[in-house]
Amino acid sequence: MRKKWKALLPAMAVIAFAAAGCGGDEGSGASSDVSVGLVYDIGGRGDQSFNDAAAAGIERAAAELGITFTEASPNDDGSNRGELLQLGADAHNLVIAVGFLFEGDAAKVGAANPETSFAVIDSSMIDWAQDPPAPYGEKIAGLVFAEQQGSFLVGAAAALKSTTGTVGFIGGVRGVGGLIEKFEAGYIAGAKAVNPDIKILSEYITEAPNFDGFNAPDRAKDIALAMYEGGADIVYHAAGGSGAGLFEAAKTQSEASGAKVWGIGVDSDQYNTVDPAVQEYVLTSMLKRVDVAVFEAVKAQIDGTLVGGETRYDLAVDGVGYSTSGGFIDDIAEKLEEFKAQIIDGTIVVPTDPTQA
């Protein structure tokens, strides 16, 4: 009997360390009396993408603005989002929720806690059921991004750099209210703006309600390899954690065929976050500055300028953009900046629906 118990110990230690790695609530010196409850979407920190960008924003706010914060993430089935927002409101002036799935709960909890400010990433926090549509509350902010504009620029970059005339797009999950389709639409429009005859291969990993597509690098790799085999030499992904598989596929394909193929990253500058072995295959990344949105929301809370309803982060305010790490697109930077200026001044209106791109 005693022996059996000892055999269990290593397993228990592993569980313990795994649990420890996922914790980590920290705050820093309090030179501001603002405290923030940051509620991530499922998975929390460590996704190399969305949640981590929010974490970077709050850490910068803690360092530069001296606020304190507490972090939390929902149960794996997302069943306790509303409870987390309420717990956040119990002890903080500002609650930031990372992801549009918090919308319904944030509207409810926001109404029940009028003294607390709320900011929801990726949702406009506008009640479309009202006529005319109006914000859910004066202190309930929605921080949204013009992902199609950033995607347009990386689409243009892909078309400019492609030697085969074929590029690819991998979406994580189709049918989440057109959220990922927005990336696809911008990418197609950008590629076609450079080369109207370009061939664009497009595929989604899963369809809602199956959300595995955001965390299935193996399937992203298979799809990417098939696209490279099909003649694409540059593939863009909007698939969160699945993206790692794309860059692996680029390396595999490049080494096998001798002709270099590329991947394009999303959300953060993936040149800096991927495995160094595949770094040289990251052509550029579409930047979605969730970190900036989080930082600005905290700043607005301190200044008392937080507004209810939609705040849009687009190219004009550098809320979206593209990365240049690695220097692979330096030769086309001028052309991309031209497109960027045209989008900002309204000469180019980027579609959000792939069927119109």
Added chain:
Amino acid sequence: MSALRRLVLALAAPAAAVGFALVTSSLILLLIGSNPLVAYGDMLEHASKLETLVDILNRATPLYVSGIAVAIAFRMNLFNIGVEGQFLLAFLVAAHAGSLVSLPAALHIAFILVVAMSVGAAYAGAAGVLKVTRGVNEVISTIMLNAIAVSGLVAWLIKEWQAGGSIGTGTTTRVGTAPIDESGLLPDLNGVLELVTRDLRPGKELTGVLVLALVVGVVYHVLVNRTVFGFDLRASGFNPFAARVGGVPPKRMIILAMSISGAVAGLVGMAELMQSGYFPSNPIQGLGYAGIAVALLGRNHPVGIAFGALIFAFLDVSSGVLQFSGAAPREIVVIMQGVIILAAVVAYEMAHRARNREEARSAAAALHEARAEA
């Protein structure tokens, strides 16, 4: 063996399982430098609030229904792993059907519930039919049917039935089927709570599906223990060959048991539907699998399953307060759930053996006595 002793043995097993889980998680918390007493204190303090109790009941409701669905099949030695697919498909179809009609309240609600139960029954019944006609093990077929439901049917139908607007184009912020009229939604129980204690914080609702879940529990108890069908069900589960010899048609029983299990599974999604009024692109998933754990913990007994659902709900709800108080990482609640299940399985087996030994001993003693007399 005396009735009292039987009861003690029955209760000792789950109590031991929970106790073992407490000891294990305390050790883990100590290992990672958290104080288990502080963590448990935070959990209990949080759970003592009325709003949290409502959260626990709201969470326990679908878990309970799911547990009962699994238990019905278990009583016949059928393992319905397909509750997940059955409930999601039923949830979606019921949400869509409910949004298409306008009826007086009672009829509208009844219509939605009947649609949900029919879809669940049909989808689970398919696994039963496959088993009796083609000998496909229900474990295999229900797992496959889950994949077909979630990644196939639901993904396709939700696109077909999606209400207008898209988040991407900024014309809506809510994705899913068209909303059901107010008349189709079970009212919440806030009024009842108010009578007993006090008003809830605005925006908080105690789900009306709780009543439905209690009805399901009572019907399950009566069906299994007080009807001929229930007797046949238990007999087939206990010894299929004996039951067959006794005149219980095994094929019909399998299809019936799977269908009833599926009908109950169809009600799992009602907790979410009656609260939100539509099927979203991100419904709460995993309830079908959690139901297996809850049924195991509750020993397929209607009260035991309620106990299991409440424990799981309490732990789920505690993950938030642990993170905000910083007392422990949220994963500790998942570990506790896992350990409770494992420990319960072991403890039940030990109690079962203890009971067998006891029976053997008393039988031997009786035999000895009888011989001495002869």
